[in-house]
Amino acid sequence: MAYKISESALDAIIAGLSAQCAVYAPRLLAxxxxxxxxxxxxxxxxxxxxxxxFDKKSMYSFKEAILPISQTLFYFTEDEMREPRPxxxxxxxxxxxxxxxxxxxxxxxxxxxGKLDFYYEQLRSNTKFIVIGCEDGFESCFCExxxxxxxxACDGYILSRGDGYVxxxxxDELTDLVKAEKAEQIDFTPVPAKNTLKxxxxxxxxxxxATSPIWDEYDARCIICGRCNFVCPTCACFxxxxxxxxxxVNAGERRRVWASCQIDGYTDIAGGIAFRxxxxxxxxxxxxxxxxxHKGRYGRNMCVGCGRCDDVCPEYISFSACVGKVAKACxxxxxxx
Amino acid sequence: MDNLYxxxxxxxxxxxxxxxxxxxFRMEYAGEVKPGQFFEVSIPKYGExxxxxxxxxxxxxxLTIRRVGKVTSELFESSEGKSFFMRGPYGNGFDLxxxxxxxxxxxxxxxxxxxxxxVINHFSRNLGQVDGFSVIVGFRSPEDILFSDDIxxxxxxxxxxxxxxxxxxxxxxSQGMVTKYIPDIQFKDINTAQIVIVGxxxxxxxxxxxxxxxxxxxxxxxxxxxxxxxxxLGKCGHCRMSHKxxxxxxxxxxYADAKHxxx
Numbered sequence: 179m180a181y182k183i184s185e186s187a188l189d190a191i192i193a194g195l196s197a198q199c200a201v202y203a204p205r206l207l208a209x210x211x212x213x214x215x216x217x218x219x220x221x222x223x224x225x226x227x228x229x230x231x232f233d234k235k236s237m238y239s240f241k242e243a244i245l246p247i248s249q250t251l252f253y254f255t256e257d258e259m260r261e262p263r264p265x266x267x268x269x270x271x272x273x274x275x276x277x278x279x280x281x282x283x284x285x286x287x288x289x290x291x292g293k294l295d296f297y298y299e300q301l302r303s304n305t306k307f308i309v310i311g312c313e314d315g316f317e318s319c320f321c322e323x324x325x326x327x328x329x330x331a332c333d334g335y336i337l338s339r340g341d342g343y344v345x346x347x348x349x350d351e352l353t354d355l356v357k358a359e360k361a362e363q364i365d366f367t368p369v370p371a372k373n374t375l376k377x378x379x380x381x382x383x384x385x386x387x388a389t390s391p392i393w394d395e396y397d398a399r400c401i402i403c404g405r406c407n408f409v410c411p412t413c414a415c416f417x418x419x420x421x422x423x424x425x426x427v428n429a430g431e432r433r434r435v436w437a438s439c440q441i442d443g444y445t446d447i448a449g450g451i452a453f454r455x456x457x458x459x460x461x462x463x464x465x466x467x468x469x470x471x472h473k474g475r476y477g478r479n480m481c482v483g484c485g486r487c488d489d490v491c492p493e494y495i496s497f498s499a500c501v502g503k504v505a506k507a508c509x510x511x512x513x514x515x
Numbered sequence: 516m517d518n519l520y521x522x523x524x525x526x527x528x529x530x531x532x533x534x535x536x537x538x539x540f541r542m543e544y545a546g547e548v549k550p551g552q553f554f555e556v557s558i559p560k561y562g563e564x565x566x567x568x569x570x571x572x573x574x575x576x577x578l579t580i581r582r583v584g585k586v587t588s589e590l591f592e593s594s595e596g597k598s599f600f601m602r603g604p605y606g607n608g609f610d611l612x613x614x615x616x617x618x619x620x621x622x623x624x625x626x627x628x629x630x631x632x633x634v635i636n637h638f639s640r641n642l643g644q645v646d647g648f649s650v651i652v653g654f655r656s657p658e659d660i661l662f663s664d665d666i667x668x669x670x671x672x673x674x675x676x677x678x679x680x681x682x683x684x685x686x687x688x689s690q691g692m693v694t695k696y697i698p699d700i701q702f703k704d705i706n707t708a709q710i711v712i713v714g715x716x717x718x719x720x721x722x723x724x725x726x727x728x729x730x731x732x733x734x735x736x737x738x739x740x741x742x743x744x745x746x747x748l749g750k751c752g753h754c755r756m757s758h759k760x761x762x763x764x765x766x767x768x769x770y771a772d773a774k775h776x777x778x
Binding site: 467470 | 562581715
């Protein structure tokens, strides 16, 4: 059911929600940028509606709410191995439509073949997802081209409009809070986001594209910082990291931390062997995962066209431009792109 | 819900040192397991490492480990009667039934001998199950030779070749890369012969090429990949090649499929 709500009503609703569970949303994080006095928009807990950044795209995606950058899997003492308590028992995450499409890609990986991931499930299955509506998207968005502009089935939807907000609630706890504000019911159906940036996405990418010269330019341009992976809502890779405490070497922990396929060490094996030594090869590995290989395994493109990697790259490498280059390379090798 | 990352404790039944840096650990394990599969050896506070199963017996598995990193160095501090954690087995492993009744050729290099040791041992003891059995095993130098005890048994089969890449003067055994000995193999029926190749990536490519040149169909060639892994469950992403995860879909691949996989 859709409701028209005011700013003060939204504040009260979010305050009510955050009294019951953890509420995460994109919000302005003053001074959190890597340079001094630079603000970013990122995911953090909120207590009131006015903290939600409706007018900007977050730098990092929602994924850190359910797939933390560093997550402890076990605490070790001499003879014991103990799982930590989950970060939250229940949570609500406000996220963009493209990110909810991104969630389905994370599900592909973490829920594949019935092999559920204990830690992912602990957070994922106890989270409600409320989509923040985008009517026009942002400059670098290309979700429409990637087929990820629609609003998938979700627990709620909120759209910021000149005269307040439209809120759709699909779960009781939220509906009760909305009703307590005596919000007016309205007829409303969310519409897919529209983008100005249009990208030609190839349906099928022939194998030969892997050896196309289109990847060579990234040898010179990419500085293998891995930011593109870390802001991506669909990058799911991690590395195990064991530590022991300096103060007491008999105790320690095992963590998993986000990994980047662009960074040295990602493929190193015993005997000094590493695969994909050049930056171009690493870009190719990432790009073809997003546009071909995930689809080959799970039936849908991994990239959702959120454009975060374009926004964050210090070398102005554009993934949407790369998609276009892949489509062109497909034609050159005789594919149907 | 089961926590698939939680390792179990396994007792060290025997330690067999091959070289200063290569030991075989016989570990207590009762479940079903196939040669070519692997375990994640899991040492709290040090980390995890995927290790091939180099031997299988009643109530035990063997893991041949080279001391190269943090996890493996810590393992070398362990001794008989102690225990360490592991999880698995993971991966598809070799399907021995596929080779039965056919001529079988196994080519392995260096630590690549570990994952096929179970295959070689099985058919060395059951020669009647295959229609001809050749084995070419290569190591860098005589000092790097692994599984000397097994090699003594394997040598009884006249189709066995042990070679080293380089040796100092006075070494009387065969020398040269494993590929040097591929032309010597006598095929009874090149269309049905099965080839298993395990070793460093460049060695596997060179050997597969040599067999294809001799007329072996690609579908009859099997290789086993080694890649970095953090989970063994198809989630961490490190071992992915194209749309396949080496930990789930491999490490054993048919060459006709494997040649299409891009790192």
